[in-house]
Amino acid sequence: MPVGFQAWIRNKMGCSSSKSNKENAAPKQASKPIEKKEKKQLNKADYIFSKRTGEILIKEDKSIDGEQFVIEECKDCDIFLFDYIATISVDYCENCRLFIGPVESSAFIRNCTNCSIVMACQQFRSRDCKDVRLSLFSTTEPIIETSSDMQFACFDFFYFSLREQIAKAGLKVVNNKWWQIYDFTKDDAKPNWRLLPEDQVAGLLRTSQCTSLSPEELTMDRIIPVTLGSRPAPSQETCFVMFLPDQEALVDAFMSKASKTEGWTLCRTRSTAFARHLKS
Numbered sequence: 435m436p437v438g439f440q441a442w443i444r445n446k447m448g449c450s451s452s453k454s455n456k457e458n459a460a461p462k463q464a465s466k467p468i469e470k471k472e473k474k475q476l477n478k479a480d481y482i483f484s485k486r487t488g489e490i491l492i493k494e495d496k497s498i499d500g501e502q503f504v505i506e507e508c509k510d511c512d513i514f515l516f517d518y519i520a521t522i523s524v525d526y527c528e529n530c531r532l533f534i535g536p537v538e539s540s541a542f543i544r545n546c547t548n549c550s551i552v553m554a555c556q557q558f559r560s561r562d563c564k565d566v567r568l569s570l571f572s573t574t575e576p577i578i579e580t581s582s583d584m585q586f587a588c589f590d591f592f593y594f595s596l597r598e599q600i601a602k603a604g605l606k607v608v609n610n611k612w613w614q615i616y617d618f619t620k621d622d623a624k625p626n627w628r629l630l631p632e633d634q635v636a637g638l639l640r641t642s643q644c645t646s647l648s649p650e651e652l653t654m655d656r657i658i659p660v661t662l663g664s665r666p667a668p669s670q671e672t673c674f675v676m677f678l679p680d681q682e683a684l685v686d687a688f689m690s691k692a693s694k695t696e697g698w699t700l701c702r703t704r705s706t707a708f709a710r711h712l713k714s
Contacts, residue, residue, distance in 0.1 A: 476501065480497070481498065481501055481502060481503050481504065482503070482504040482505070482506070483504075483505045483506070483508055483511075483513060484504070484505075484506050484507060484508075485506070485507045485508070486508045486509075486511050487508070487509045487510060487511070488509070488510045488511065489508075489511050489512075490511070490512045490514075490643050490644065491508075491511055491512070491513045491514070492513075492514045492516070492644060492646055493514070493515045493516060493517055494516055494517070494646060495516050495517050495595040495599070496517060497517055498515065498517040498518070498519050498535075499517065499518075500518055500519065500520050500538065500602065500603075501519070501520055502519070502520045502521050502522070503515065503519050503521075503522045504522070504523050504525075505522070505523070505524045505525070505527060505532070506523075506524075506525045506526055506527070507525070507526045507527070508527045508528075508530050509527070509528045509529060509530070510528070510529045510530065511527075511530045511531075512530070512531050512639070512640050512643045512644070513530060513531070513532045513533070514532075514533045514639075514644050514646065514647075515532075515533060515534050515535045516533075516535055516593060516595065516646060517535050517595075517599060518535055518536045518537075518538065518599040518600075518602045518603045519534070519535060519536070519537045519538065519603075520537075520538050520539060521537065521538070521539050521540050521541070521542075522534055522537050522540075522541050522542070522555075523541075523542040523543075523544070524541075524542070524543045524544070524546060524549075524551075525542075525544045525545055525546070526544075526545045526546065527546045527547075527549055528546070528547050528548060528549070529547075529548050529549065530546075530549045530550075531549070531550045531551075531638065531639050531640055532549065532550070532551045532552070532553070532639075533551075533552045533553070533591065533639055534551065534552070534553035534554075534555075535553075535554070535596070535599055536554045536555070536596070536599045536600045536602070536603035536605055537553065537554065537555035537556065537603065538556060538602075538603040538604060538605075539555075539556050539557060540555070540556065540557045540558075540559065541553060541555040541557065541558050541559070542559050542560075542561075543558075543559070543560040543561075543563055543566065544560065544561045544562055544563065545561070545562045545563065546560075546563045546564075546566055547563070547564050547565060547566075548564070548565045548566075549563075549565075549566050549567070550566075550567045550568075550638035550639065551566065551567070551568050551569070551570075551638070552568075552569040552570075552589065552590075552591050552635070552638055552639055553568070553569075553570060553571070553589070554570075554571035554572075554589055554600065554603075554605060554658065555571065555572055555573075555605075556572070556573050556574065556603075556604075556605060557572065557573075557574045557577075558570060558572040558574075558576040558577065559576075559577045559578075559579075560576075560577070560578045560579070560581050560584065561578075561579045561580055561581065562579075562580050562581060563578070563581040563582075563584065564581065564582050564583055565582075565583045566581070566583075566584050566585070567585045567587075567630055567634075567638055568584070568585065568586050568587065568630070569587050569588065569589050569590055569591065569630075569635045569638055570586055570587070570588070570589055570612040571588075571589035571605070571607075571610050571612060571658050572610065572611055572612055573605060573606065573609045573610070573611065574611060575611050575614045575615070575616045576611070576612065576614070576615050576616070577615075577616050577617075577618065578615060578616070578617050578618070578619075578626060578627060579617075579618040579619055580618075580619050581619075581626055581627075582626050583626070583627075584615075584626060584627035584628075585627065585628055585629070585630035586612060586613060586615060586627060586628075586629060586630055587612070587629065587630040587631070587632050587634070587635050588610065588612050588613075588632060588635075588658075588660045588661055588663060589610065589612065589658050589660075590632070590635045590636070590656065590658075590660050591639075591652075591656075592651060592652065592654050592655075592656055592657060593647060593651045593652075594651055596657055597657050600657065600658075606705050607657055607658045607659065608659065608685070608703035608704060608705045609703075609704060609705055610658065610659075610661060610703070612661075612663060613629065613663030613664045613665075614663075614664075615627050629663075629664070629665060632660065632665075655690050655693070656693065659689045659692075659693070659700050659703055660693065660700065661700045661701060661702050661703060662699060662700070662701045662702070663701075663702065667699070667701060668699055669697075669699075672701070675688070689703075
C-alpha cells in the first residue's frame with residue numbers, strides 16, 4: 435500500500451461525521467396556479483459553426499445553455515465550447531482543434547480528418563473518421579465505426595465553470611470509460627485505434643489562442659480524475675478503496691491527494707448503487 439495512504443484515510447475518516455437533522459414539516463400552503471413559461475425563441479445561427487476556415491470560434495458559459503449544437507465543414511479552426519450541451523454533432527471537419535463542454539447525452543463525430551478533440555459526454559460515437567486524437571470522458575463505452583488511426587486518452591482539462599456544467603449535464607465524474615472502446619469494424623490484423631500517451635494531451639489544444647482562459651484555470655485541481663484505464667500499472671503494489679454514500683467531500687479530497695502525491699496513481703474509478711435486501 436502506498437506510503438502515507440493508511441494515515442491519510444484514518445485522518446480523513448476520523449474528522450468526518452454524518453449529521454441528520456430533521457426539521458418540523460412546514461404547514462401545508464394552498465397550491466398556487468401553475469404559470470406557463472413561454473418557450474424560448476432560439477436563433478439557429480447561434481447554435482452552429484458551419485464552413486469556417488482558419489478562425490478561433492468560442493462559445494462562452496450560458497451561451498448554449500443545454501441546447502443542441504452543430505459543427506460542420508470547418509477547416510483549420512480552434513473551437514472552444516465552454517458550456518453544457520444537450521447533444522452535439524461534428525461533421526466533415528479537417529485539421530481542427532476542439533474543446534467541447536459537458537454533453538448531456540450523445541456526441542457524434544463523423545467524417546473528420548486530422549482533428550484533436552477534448553470532450554466530456556454521456557455517449558461517444560464516431561464514424562468514417564481518420565487520424566483523430568481524443569482526450570475523452572464518456573460514461574458509456576466509446577464507439578467507433580469504419581474509422582482508422584483513432585487515438586484515445588483520459589480527459590484532462592479544467593476551467594472555472596466546468597464543475598457546475600458537469601452537474602447540469604448529469605455526468606458522474608468518476609464514471610469514465612474512456613479506454614473501453616467498442617469497434618464495430620474491428621480488424622485484429624490492423625487495429626483502428628490505440629492509446630494516446632497522456633503526456634501528449636496538453637498539446638491537443640492551442641489554449642494560447644483562447645483569451646477566455648487564464649493560465650491559473652489550466653493549472654487548478656482537476657474535477658474529472660485522470661485514470662490509467664487499460665495502461666500498464668506503474669507498480670505491482672495496489673489497493674482497492676471504497677467510499678460509502680454521501681462522502682463526496684472525502685472522495686474529492688482523496689482524488690486530489692492521489693493526483694499530487696508521488697507514487698500514487700488512480701487506475702480506475704467507479705460509482706455504483708447497491709440494492710438493499712431486507713429480511714422480514
